[in-house]
Amino acid sequence: MLLEVNELAVSFGGVQALNLQHFQLEDRELRVIIGPNGAGKSTFMDILCGKTKPDTGSIVFNGKPTRGLTEVQIAEMGIGRKFQKPSVFPGLSVYENMLLATRMKKDVFTSLFSRMPAGVQEKIEAMAERVGLTSALHKQAGALSHGQKQWLEIAIVVLQDPRLLLIDEPAAGMSDREAEKTGELLLELSKQHGVIVIEHDMHFVKQIATKLVSVLVNGKLLMEGPFEEVKNDQRVIDCYLGRVNAQLEKL
Numbered sequence: 661m662l663l664e665v666n667e668l669a670v671s672f673g674g675v676q677a678l679n680l681q682h683f684q685l686e687d688r689e690l691r692v693i694i695g696p697n698g699a700g701k702s703t704f705m706d707i708l709c710g711k712t713k714p715d716t717g718s719i720v721f722n723g724k725p726t727r728g729l730t731e732v733q734i735a736e737m738g739i740g741r742k743f744q745k746p747s748v749f750p751g752l753s754v755y756e757n758m759l760l761a762t763r764m765k766k767d768v769f770t771s772l773f774s775r776m777p778a779g780v781q782e783k784i785e786a787m788a789e790r791v792g793l794t795s796a797l798h799k800q801a802g803a804l805s806h807g808q809k810q811w812l813e814i815a816i817v818v819l820q821d822p823r824l825l826l827i828d829e830p831a832a833g834m835s836d837r838e839a840e841k842t843g844e845l846l847l848e849l850s851k852q853h854g855v856i857v858i859e860h861d862m863h864f865v866k867q868i869a870t871k872l873v874s875v876l877v878n879g880k881l882l883m884e885g886p887f888e889e890v891k892n893d894q895r896v897i898d899c900y901l902g903r904v905n906a907q908l909e910k911l
């Protein structure tokens with residue numbers, strides 16, 4: 661098991677944001693987490709990467725407990741997080757952004773201007789190929805399309821060689837074609853990494869949920885199952901009145 665979580669809870673000002681009895685993820689499993697706004701999805705990822713400290717509970721990653729560790733220590737253990745908010749350096753090229761990612765432990769100046777260890781260039785070129793950014797390698801990151809920026813963000817996390825990737829709403833704001841390409845990329849990445857994806861777009865969920873979908877509601881796990889089972893579950897449908905419900909009916 662790559663990740664095992666038990667009795668994980670956190671409250672903010674008396675409001676319980678998360679109260680997760682149990683969650684587990686196998687190595688090289690891609691799990692999608694869905695749930696209405698305020699369900700605790702981002703809070704769960706924030707706790708997994710050490711950004712938020714839980715009140716109670718245990719998290720065992722790759723056989724080792726992570727509670728009490730800092731964000732940096734957790735990242736070094738192999739949990740990589742891609743946030744919804746862009747975090748690339750817009751004034752640097754795609755290549756330079758990727759180079760920085762391979763050398764995160766050094767400062768920006770040293771990373772960009774010191775001698776490059778053997779194999780780094782090849783690693784960056786292979787990653788650019790994987791995320792479809794080969795022809796944009798020397799473009800400024802700030803000039804990329806929204807979809808390309810998201811792929812660069814994913815590449816930056818993957819270049820740090822995490823065992824587990826946490827990805828928050830990767831398809832938000834993308835065209836259908838970009839979302840589809842992103843889905844293909846995540847499926848490909850899950851051959852080498854554990855991947856947890858938070859997503860609202862049900863077409864995208866359908867594409868990538870080849871195994872299990874976890875549904876969070878009010879901080880609790882409502883159900884877990886294959887996409888077909890989840891989308892037909894009355895409790896899930898009831899939680900998704902409105903926009904997402906309409907999407908579910910079309911699938």
Ligand SMILES: Nc1ncnc2c1ncn2[C@@H]1O[C@H](COP(=O)(O)OP(=O)(O)OP(=O)(O)O)[C@@H](O)[C@H]1O
Nearest residue numbers: 672675676677695696697698699700701702703704
């Ligand atoms: N730092 C914080 N301080 C106070 N309350 C918070 C904080 N972070 C989250 N919350 C609250 O915790 C609950 C869960 O929020 P969270 O952002 O995890 O939900 P979510 O499922 O990711 O929602 P969305 O789909 O809208 O992103 C919400 O009631 C939210 O207002």
